[in-house]
Amino acid sequence: MPERPRILITQKILPDAYPLLQAIGDVEANMDEGVIWSSDELLRRAPGHDYLLSLVTDTIDAKLLEACANTTPRLKMVANMAVGYNNIDVEAAARLGIAVSNTPGVLSDTTADLAFALLLAVARRIPESERFLRAGKFTGWGPLMFCGTDVTGATLGIIGAGRIGQLVAKRASGFDMRVLYHNRHRLAPEVETRYGLTYTKLDDLLRASDFVSLHAPYLPATHHQIGERELELMKSSAFLINTARGPVVDEKALVHALQAGEIAGAGLDVFEREPAVESELLNMENVILVPHIASATYATRTRMATMAARNLVAHALGERPPNLVTP
């Protein structure tokens, strides 16, 4: 009888994934909700497993992968429970013959919903006005009270019109928005037509948009894609929405642009030095800050967990995992 694979789940996840993994292997799991193992802790715990089911907050770097490749059993695969996989050194994994998978598609609508929620909330000053009410300051309706910005009919610029960006455009069409997009590669004409997307050069998009929403993956090429220069190009009445990855935006430049009134506000789900947040942002009323929750619904996090588990199970059964990101 071949030995059952040893599987390590690095954080507590929603329950449906566990039985899928327990059916094929011996599962060890971090069951302490909210506890994220440090790199040292991962280095202590991960070697000696055939499989890791990891989360975006786990740093799976070359050092860890090498340690896992040099123990018995040898690590065979990292199944990341996320669409983004910039937390994993995929090149090192490929070099060491360790497969990596992600969870695309199942979180696109949920993430697009949050991007749109941030857009609406920052435009209509919802958290700010709610804080005002909770502080007991609402003493009567006022004609000047919390006037915000119209979303209906405004221009939305989508940077990175992949699966999630396209679904943000779909939501925007319900608000009669004009939707510009910028991508590495222009989309097929039928996709542009389906989502009402107009291909636009980055600088023109930044100059023309009332809302700029970021949806590109984090790659060397998208590091600080939005920095001082790009923020200066934006309208002083425009808002920046980021549900992609923190380091796509130069967060210090963003603080400066907000302080200088170069843009009107921001809705941020992700941060450059997550979980740290630039302290100045915490005191800005025109900025909405949420803790990386774009895919956080029970249904979506369950789909992500079971998708990660199914990728892992496929590999263990000698099949090709459906969502491999390594060659």
Ligand SMILES: O=CC(=O)O
């Ligand atoms: O950030 C979450 C993801 O990439 O799925």
